[in-house]
Amino acid sequence: MSIRVFEGFKxxxxxxxxxxxxxxxxxxxxxxxxxxxxxxxxxxxxxxxxLFSVVIVVSNRVAKEWGRTLRAVALLSLVIxxxxxxxxxxxxxxxxxxxxxxxxxxxxxxxxxFFLTTTPEELSEALLLIGIPYEYTFMFMMAMRFIPTLAxxxxxxxxxxxxxxxELEKGNFVQRARKLLPLLIPxxxxxxxxxxxxxxxxxxxxxxxxxxxxxxxxxxxSKVDLYLLFLTITFATSxxxxxxxxxxxxxxxxxxxxxxx
Amino acid sequence: xxxVLKSNYAIExxxxxxxxxxxxxxxxxxxxxxxxxxxxVVITGPSGSGKSTLCRTLNGLIPxxxxxxxxxxIRIFGISTxxxxxxxxxxxxxxxxxxxxxxxFLSSVEREIAFGLENLGLPRDYxxxxxxxALRNFKLEGLKDKAPYELxxxxxxxxxxxxVMAMSPRILVLDEPTSNLDPLSAFEIIALIHQVNKAxxxxxxxxxxxxxxxxxxxxxxxLMKEGRVITDGDPREVITSKEARSLGIGIPKVxxxxxxLKEEGIELPRIPLSSxxxxxxVRGCLATYGSSYRG
Numbered sequence: 286m287s288i289r290v291f292e293g294f295k296x297x298x299x300x301x302x303x304x305x306x307x308x309x310x311x312x313x314x315x316x317x318x319x320x321x322x323x324x325x326x327x328x329x330x331x332x333x334x335x336l337f338s339v340v341i342v343v344s345n346r347v348a349k350e351w352g353r354t355l356r357a358v359a360l361l362s363l364v365i366x367x368x369x370x371x372x373x374x375x376x377x378x379x380x381x382x383x384x385x386x387x388x389x390x391x392x393x394x395x396x397x398x399f400f401l402t403t404t405p406e407e408l409s410e411a412l413l414l415i416g417i418p419y420e421y422t423f424m425f426m427m428a429m430r431f432i433p434t435l436a437x438x439x440x441x442x443x444x445x446x447x448x449x450x451x452e453l454e455k456g457n458f459v460q461r462a463r464k465l466l467p468l469l470i471p472x473x474x475x476x477x478x479x480x481x482x483x484x485x486x487x488x489x490x491x492x493x494x495x496x497x498x499x500x501x502x503x504x505x506x507s508k509v510d511l512y513l514l515f516l517t518i519t520f521a522t523s524x525x526x527x528x529x530x531x532x533x534x535x536x537x538x539x540x541x542x543x544x545x546x
Numbered sequence: 547x548x549x550v551l552k553s554n555y556a557i558e559x560x561x562x563x564x565x566x567x568x569x570x571x572x573x574x575x576x577x578x579x580x581x582x583x584x585x586x587v588v589i590t591g592p593s594g595s596g597k598s599t600l601c602r603t604l605n606g607l608i609p610x611x612x613x614x615x616x617x618x619x620i621r622i623f624g625i626s627t628x629x630x631x632x633x634x635x636x637x638x639x640x641x642x643x644x645x646x647x648x649x650x651f652l653s654s655v656e657r658e659i660a661f662g663l664e665n666l667g668l669p670r671d672y673x674x675x676x677x678x679x680a681l682r683n684f685k686l687e688g689l690k691d692k693a694p695y696e697l698x699x700x701x702x703x704x705x706x707x708x709x710v711m712a713m714s715p716r717i718l719v720l721d722e723p724t725s726n727l728d729p730l731s732a733f734e735i736i737a738l739i740h741q742v743n744k745a746x747x748x749x750x751x752x753x754x755x756x757x758x759x760x761x762x763x764x765x766x767x768x769l770m771k772e773g774r775v776i777t778d779g780d781p782r783e784v785i786t787s788k789e790a791r792s793l794g795i796g797i798p799k800v801x802x803x804x805x806x807l808k809e810e811g812i813e814l815p816r817i818p819l820s821s822x823x824x825x826x827x828v829r830g831c832l833a834t835y836g837s838s839y840r841g
Contacts, residue, residue, distance in 0.1 A: 430651055493633050501674065
């Protein structure tokens with residue numbers, strides 16, 4: 286697991302239909318499907334949800350970035366699977382472990398779709414539209430913006446300390462943990478100084494003016510937005526209903542056989 | 547929306563001294579300056595001479611953002627910076643900083659340019675118009691949807707200048723905008739600043755070490771040392787002064803050539819500040835000396 290995990294959570298402009306959606310719609314899409322993923326605990330509906338997310342990924346041409354993240358979390362899902370299989374709840378362990386792993390992957394997938402197609406500004410503007418104060422949404426946006434900068438600064442410090450003889454790979458766990466100190470202290474100092482420079486640049490661009498902020502982008506629900514909203518709700522309800530009512534409820538609630546009978 | 551302007555001078559710095567909180571020494575020591583609208587002022591001097599501090603007093607970052615002890619007064623078009631906060635001065639004084647990374651916050655060039663105007667709460671139609679203007683004037687149309695932090699250093703600085711200029715300030719202060727750039731990008735940025743000064747009539751205060759680039763367009767050169775202004779005047783006179791030599795600033799090669807020629811007894815009619823001016827001067831000299839050499 287390295288920085289590549291985040292590849293699928295970083296905005297990638299592709300201009301396909303999902304990008305054109307209103308951020309509020311995308312957010313409700315994310316929330317509805319996250320809840321659905323947590324609601325179901327059997328293999329069939331979770332697989333349907335997962336496949337559904339794959340369809341969206343492929344049709345929005347973000348399969349490459351999405352794939353990187355999924356591959357990066359593959360190891361983690363293996364851990365989840367084996368852990369649940371060995372120490373999981375009493376009863377059908379194989380079924381439980383598979384569902385939990387599938388649930389994890391599906392959640393990752395939906396979050397990846399959201400962050401791949403939504404800029405930090407859109408997200409913060411969506412939060413603003415639902416009533417969260419600008420200071421908080423802005424803070425969130427800045428945090429997202431400076432992640433790559435922070436990662437680069439950290440790498441520079443690692444390189445600098447290595448070239449002065451700091452051996453990061455040597456020693457046992459405690460010794461290695463102690464070697465983080467000469468990395469973290471310069472990083473913190475550097476970022477505090479950077480934050481002052483960012484703050485003065487913000488100030489110079491009129492940030493904090495008491496007047497009510499205006500926005501360049503205007504958000505209005507378009508036909509496509511309403512269409513997707515409708516589709517989301519229809520799909521979600523039909524999934525829930527089919528798991529409750531015959532004739533599909535049997536398939537939807539199908540459990541994998543026990544490993545050891 | 548414009549403030550009524552009360553002064554003939556764009557900038558008046560009167561007996562200004564400043565000491566950062568927790569330090570003993572004055573970063574600025576009794577500085578006096580008067581700058582008219584439309585001037586192109588280059589400020590240079592060794593590190594720690596107070597250039598950056600002076601820049602930060604011009605848009606009110608000092609004394610409002612940085613704490614310390616300030617004496618004297620700064621007036622921007624007659625308005626004291628003590629009374630106005632930085633964001634209130636933003637429509638009069640725009641500021642571009644050294645590191646472009648720390649002044650670009652958003653995920654597209656278009657949004658970046660709109661950011662300052664949004665903060666001021668201006669109407670959407672007006673913002674749209676200004677963004678369009680900035681994209682066209684700074685030739686950024688093709689990069690409109692690109693993320694600023696994924697651009698090259700030169701383009702980043704261009705975006706930074708465009709997003710400050712979108713707020714239509716009357717004064718543009720630039721604190722070493724080219725120090726992280728390669729020579730070609732630096733050249734382009736300096737040319738762009740010249741365009742801002744010439745075509746838009748904006749007063750420019752440029753802190754710069756690369757004098758061979760910056761002096762070409764300057765109307766005035768200020769040398770600073772240890773928080774004081776030591777020389778201030780016409781770039782041609784200042785750059786050939788004793789003070790300039792003793793300060794160890796990068797005197798442009800063309801000026802050195804001029805001095806050597808003068809030692810050899812050949813005096814060009816004008817101190818050149820660019821290679822074009824040098825070539826012109828030499829050509830003129832050849833025309834007059836030419837006949838006597840042949841004879």
